Amino acid sequence: MKFRAKLMLVLCMCVLFVAGCGTSGSKTGQGDTQQPKLESGANTEQVASEGEQTELSFYYPIAVGGPLTSVIEKMTEEFTKENPDIKVKPIYTGSYADTTTKVQAGVQAKQPPDVAVLLTTELYSMIDSNAVIPLDDFIAKEDPSYIEDFYPAFMSNAQSEGKTYSIPFQRSTIVLYYNKDAFKKAGLDPEKPPANWDELVSAAKQLNQNGQSGIEIPGSGFAYWMFQLLSLQNSPDGGNLMSPDGKKVFFDTPENVEALQYWVDLTKKHKVMPEGILDWATVPSDFLAEKTAMIIHTTGNLTNIKNSAAFDFGVAFLPMNKQYGSPTGGGNFYVFKDIEPKKQEAAWKFIKFMTEPERAAQWSIDTGYVAVRKSAYETDVMKQYTQDFPLAVVARDQLEHAHAELSTHNNGRVSKALSDQVQAALTGTIDPAGALKKAQEEANKALEPFNK
Numbered sequence: 510m511k512f513r514a515k516l517m518l519v520l521c522m523c524v525l526f527v528a529g530c531g532t533s534g535s536k537t538g539q540g541d542t543q544q545p546k547l548e549s550g551a552n553t554e555q556v557a558s559e560g561e562q563t564e565l566s567f568y569y570p571i572a573v574g575g576p577l578t579s580v581i582e583k584m585t586e587e588f589t590k591e592n593p594d595i596k597v598k599p600i601y602t603g604s605y606a607d608t609t610t611k612v613q614a615g616v617q618a619k620q621p622p623d624v625a626v627l628l629t630t631e632l633y634s635m636i637d638s639n640a641v642i643p644l645d646d647f648i649a650k651e652d653p654s655y656i657e658d659f660y661p662a663f664m665s666n667a668q669s670e671g672k673t674y675s676i677p678f679q680r681s682t683i684v685l686y687y688n689k690d691a692f693k694k695a696g697l698d699p700e701k702p703p704a705n706w707d708e709l710v711s712a713a714k715q716l717n718q719n720g721q722s723g724i725e726i727p728g729s730g731f732a733y734w735m736f737q738l739l740s741l742q743n744s745p746d747g748g749n750l751m752s753p754d755g756k757k758v759f760f761d762t763p764e765n766v767e768a769l770q771y772w773v774d775l776t777k778k779h780k781v782m783p784e785g786i787l788d789w790a791t792v793p794s795d796f797l798a799e800k801t802a803m804i805i806h807t808t809g810n811l812t813n814i815k816n817s818a819a820f821d822f823g824v825a826f827l828p829m830n831k832q833y834g835s836p837t838g839g840g841n842f843y844v845f846k847d848i849e850p851k852k853q854e855a856a857w858k859f860i861k862f863m864t865e866p867e868r869a870a871q872w873s874i875d876t877g878y879v880a881v882r883k884s885a886y887e888t889d890v891m892k893q894y895t896q897d898f899p900l901a902v903v904a905r906d907q908l909e910h911a912h913a914e915l916s917t918h919n920n921g922r923v924s925k926a927l928s929d930q931v932q933a934a935l936t937g938t939i940d941p942a943g944a945l946k947k948a949q950e951e952a953n954k955a956l957e958p959f960n961k
Contacts, residue, residue, distance in 0.1 A: 602625075609627060632916050687822065699823065710779050724805070740765050741835065742828075811900070812875060842860045842864075
């Protein structure tokens, strides 16, 4: 009996010792074999795949009003749910200019993002700095209808020398927004927005009353872009501000001087636009506050205006002079060179996801940007939306008259040279002819290394 009692005591002590070791391991983390707690709906296979995830850093800018960070974050979350082996980390990087600066710093440090949305105008800068990869090998594996489905006007800023370096995403044309209620009060037909430059001035004069300006065109941020639209409208042969290879610009032509003079005259001569340089972000706010009856701005602000306007408004083609015309605008997806091949492949998968027809349609609805693929307008969600809100197709229809946005080698210096001189003309520091002559000279210097 004594022996049996001693044996039972020894066995109990062993059990307690083993249990104690297991508890100690759990607390210290050493030898912990516990499975991680599964979230609702998860399973062990999903957790295992998450442990092998390819993580992508995704830089994106916002240049319009509205809560777009939440829209982007939701889209990236949906991607990871559908692709549990890839985790996308969306990083809001400020304005387009801020995003370009951060990308360039990352490229120089050999630590670029994996994928980013940058202005389409950064095409040559990204190529010249050897920062991005052409996407043709990926595109070749897709059905030919994939790339053909993107609007040609948007692809014009994505390709160079037969190669495709980026894929359209948040793209736009510039449109005319006008306050229909203000039109009625001024005795104007709210269903007939101004169709040409003369009609724009005439309407703006009638609308310019009771503290409300007739028209506002932003001169900060994207002065070169606003000038380009006037240049295109005044071009007798459809010519653009730059050559197709991005090595030459044509700023100081008589037609362009006339276009800049028209912009200056809206303030100085016709007095239908406030003095000074109008801020990019303030112009839509002025429209919503009914401080101005018409604005010229990106269609990327359409949903924000639709959701915020306390009055009936319209959207129309930009008034023409010799022809209709608008530069395209906005950002494309780029994939970076100094990252692992598996990350490049994952980035391509992400780009395809973000530009699928249904998703491109919903992005357009959520933002006001033009859906970049033709098939997006054939989806049920877009058909219903455009039926209920026909203004959503104005910017898309204007693509027939759209041209590539100003993009050149050494693009930062070239576009700044033009923007600075346009602003100088708007403030009366220099006349339009002198401003564009100086801009041409500065741009020629910036492009000289690429024309040897």
